[in-house]
Every structure is written in C-alpha cells, then in structure tokens.
Amino acid sequence: MIPGPSRLIDDPVEDPSAAAGGAADLGELDEAITRCTACPRLVAWREEVAMVKRAAFRDQPYWGRPVPGFGPADAALGIVGLAPAAHGANRTGRMFTGDRSGDVLYRAMYDVGLASQPEAHGLDDGLVLRGARIVSPVRCAPPANKPTPGERDTCAPWLARELELLRPTLRAVVVLGAFGWQALLPILGAAAWRIPSPRPKFGHGAHAELPAADGGPPLHLLGCYHVSQRNTQTGKLTPEMLRAVLEQAKDLAGIG
Numbered sequence: 001m002i003p004g005p006s007r008l009i010d011d012p013v014e015d016p017s018a019a020a021g022g023a024a025d026l027g028e029l030d031e032a033i034t035r036c037t038a039c040p041r042l043v044a045w046r047e048e049v050a051m052v053k054r055a056a057f058r059d060q061p062y063w064g065r066p067v068p069g070f071g072p073a074d075a076a077l078g079i080v081g082l083a084p085a086a087h088g089a090n091r092t093g094r095m096f097t098g099d100r101s102g103d104v105l106y107r108a109m110y111d112v113g114l115a116s117q118p119e120a121h122g123l124d125d126g127l128v129l130r131g132a133r134i135v136s137p138v139r140c141a142p143p144a145n146k147p148t149p150g151e152r153d154t155c156a157p158w159l160a161r162e163l164e165l166l167r168p169t170l171r172a173v174v175v176l177g178a179f180g181w182q183a184l185l186p187i188l189g190a191a192a193w194r195i196p197s198p199r200p201k202f203g204h205g206a207h208a209e210l211p212a213a214d215g216g217p218p219l220h221l222l223g224c225y226h227v228s229q230r231n232t233q234t235g236k237l238t239p240e241m242l243r244a245v246l247e248q249a250k251d252l253a254g255i256g
C-alpha cells in the first residue's frame, strides 16, 4: 500500500475544514465528503480494499470513497459510529450497510420505528430512516478499524459542520462505542453545547445532558456498546440492550 493520489476521485477535496465550512446544507456537505483525500494512508487503504475486494463480493463494484452521513436533514436523533467498515460501507457507500454490524443496528432501528425496513444491502435498497441520522467521526475505512489520532482530527470538521447543520432539530445522540464517544465530545464542545466537567464517561447506558451554549435546547448524550460482531456474538450487546437505548434516545429526542 503506497500512499498517493486518489485513483477514483478526479476533483479532490484536500482541506476538510475549508470545504465543510463552505457547505450550505447537508446535501452539499455529503457531496464534498465523498471527494475528500486529506488522509493519504486512508485514501490508499480504502482504494486498495476496493480494488482487491473480498472473494464473496468479487462481482460487485466497491464504493472506495469516504462515506457521508445517512438520514434526514431534520433528524432529532444522531447515531454516531466509528468509521466505515472495509467490506461494508466502503463497499456499498452507506454507513452500516452490507455488514453484520449493520444487520444488528438496522434490525433494532426498525424494531423501534426508526427505520423503514430491517435490512440494508445497498444504496438502492429503499431503506429510509425516520428522525435519525447516522454519522461518524471518521469517514474512511481505516486499516484494522483503527484511525490514527491525526486522521481523526483531520476528519473532525466534517462532523462538526454536520452537527451544526443538524443543530435546529438535534436533541439526542447515541454513541456506539468508546472511540466515537471520545472523538465526539470535543466536537460537541466546539459546536453548540457545553461539556460538563468532569467529562461524562463512556459506558453502556451512560447518559449526560449537555446544556446548549447558544441558548437553545440541551443535547442528550447516550452511550451504547458498539454493534461490532465481537460485542454482539459474545452477548456483550444483545438486541434487547440495543433496543432499550434506542427507545430511550427516541423518547428524549421527542420522536413519536
């Protein structure tokens, strides 16, 4: 894997901070994200995976680009993952779509009324989210699912702008896993909310209410174990546990 220019993107975005700040709405932001090439290691990796492919998906085209958020622009609930999966979102182009983690997440979202169907296969599968938008602090699939702190920081302006654009309606956020929690807190603190001191700690079922810095309504922050296979196959996170957090978040966000 040799970092170099993108083989898939003709008109790259190299400065996420400037591009995110210039996005007037979520449509513009999503489009700009898909052209980002700011992290050479991740550009090389996402495209390498897209070219080599997994045997089971040999006949399918891979997305191989950054993955934008998914869900309505007036979402009241945010669901924060970690980063796209190499053969899931990096293949299909939509968060949690086409992998086992997504099977668990979308099933639970459907069960509590946040998704129109329990399954997600690809961009044309008809799935619609209700009141919720799935976002992530890192938009490119990282090797071993581990972005570096530098890559996380480089990617932060995309999520910061996304939260700013969602601000009028956003009332609650469910964070899947400790990495997402740690990455999200500074972004929330730099956006419209105040982070209590000491900082709220991640845990399954953790709940903190962040007062608004702009005089608006507070944001409810909820922790949930990540829907990774390691957690769901060992029973660390059961469907019932996931549904309970989503139900609580839905109530706090005022989604009927």
Ligand code: SF4
Binding pocket: 016, 033, 036, 037, 038, 039, 040, 042, 043, 066, 138, 139, 140, 151, 154, 155, 156
């Ligand atoms: S991780 Fe984020 S900042 Fe880095 S290349 Fe991907 S989209 Fe751009």
